[in-house]
Amino acid sequence: MSDRAFRSLESLEKSASTARVLNLLQVARDYRLTPDWVDRPLFRTPELNACLLLKHRLRRNEYDIFRVPRQVATKIVVPIDRWDLKTGGRYVFVGQINYERTMAQVFGVTADHPDFIVLGMIDRLPSLDPFLLRERLSRAGLNPAPCYFQISDADLQDMLDFVKLEISPLVHLSLRRSSVGPRSIEGLALKILSNAPGDESDALRSALNLRADQYQECVFCWRGLLYYKWVMVSVLKRVAGVLDSIRLIKPIGPLDMISREYIVRSRKVLRTQIARTCLDVQNTLQIYDLAYADLTKQGNPAEFKGFLLAAPSLFMRLGEQLGAIQHIVSFSSYRFGAKAAPPGSEELMDILMDFEVSLRIRDVDAV
Known part of the structure; x- marks a missing residue:
């Protein structure tokens, strides 16, 4: 289905919470040239591996899209133009009426396709938080690249102050100084949240x-x-x-x-x-x-x-x-x-x- 009236995908990218949105488009932009992204994709179908997955709260006029009543559904949104999200996107709900036929027609994904099975797993999860998602896939024997399990930029910013307070005692321990500046604490907090390497990370590993x-x-x-x-x-x-x-x-x-x-x-x-x-x-x-x-x-x-x-x-x-x-x-x-x-x-x-x-x-x- 096409949805040009869909709430600005550009805005969604900037404000999305980790639990609600899995932004595979941003992952593709950031990691498409890395061997891990190429060799260990979350989805084998290129369009799905660069889409946005949303835990979408259904509106009243969307209830009849499903045979079984539900309040929240997993929405697959494929941007019309990956580089201009203001143009909107095509979408389909996992499990909607005629879902199997739609997936076969639009993506060439049949019910026995690995991507179809992964989408079913994701739909059964209550949220898209990366830690829950990775563990669920791991239990099914699937091991996508680490780049798929990041915290969103919106949540990273909100979490930063909380994490700085939480890790302050360990920064003092790992850097072995009686006085540690706020830049050291913030730097390590950002590295933990983004999994970026650095000197502080080496000190933490030693600690x-x-x-x-x-x-x-x-x-x-x-x-x-x-x-x-x-x-x-x-x-x-x-x-x-x-x-x-x-x-x-x-x-x-x-x-x-x-x-x-x-x-x-x-x-x-x-x-x-x-x-x-x-x-x-x-x-x-x-x-x-x-x-x-x-x-x-x-x-x-x-x-x-x-x-x-x-x-x-x-x-x-x-x-x-x-x-x-x-x-x-x-x-x-x-x-x-x-x-x-x-x-x-x-x-x-x-x-x-x-x-x-x-x-x-x-x-x-x-x-």
Whole structure:
């Protein structure tokens, strides 16, 4: 489908969050001349390997595109002109009606094609965060180049202050100086977030007592845990308001006894599930905090290094949980906000049911 009225792709590139958009076009621009990008693509189909993937909140007029009701879908957007995003793009939703036929006609990708299977995996993820995505693909035996698992520029800027505060104790330890300037801290923060090499990185590798072949993997895991901590801080600031909106929202129109009972029950269940999920995430992140404290306060790198090397096993659960909470926070703000029209009873039940399902532990190994 063609969409020239699609919200400016140029604007989307600049403001996109890591969890919502996977900008393969930017990856292609930055890495197309590197052997890794050529030899280890995320998608084998050139058009797909230079598209934008979005976790898109469906509008009411888009619900009938799918046979099964859903609130969020994965949108594949292929720019009309890669070098002029203002021209818009063609798009298709993963799993929409006639999806298989559309993919075969437009991209030559049939249901047994590897790209079709990868898109199905991505669609089942609650977000596009790179740590969750890489771990999901790895469990399926897929190993795309590292350039596909970056944090977006928009999130990098927002994360920087948080990460500088987080790593300050380690900068002092790794550079072995009693007084470390803000440039040293910011420089290392940027290198951790962007995975760029440098002298500070060598000092960090020495402080962690890591071999060169271990270092890149550990930094990736550390970046993931810092990302999840930053996301959790943002989520906790908004979750109380979301719980209130779920509790207070009233549907318009007739409401039979069964619907009323379901809405009352679902509100209670969601409040409990959201609070429990937030606590579970905090408890998992506390394991990281303890290992990090052992390094920075006791000068013992062994536990922290071991934790980082084992960290990918945590990404699936953390990513699923935080992705579900982010979805609930984002969609509640959009649909239950002050300027939004009140939902009807059927729509409200659909939304509450979607929230409940998103909080359930998924079978992440299912293909």
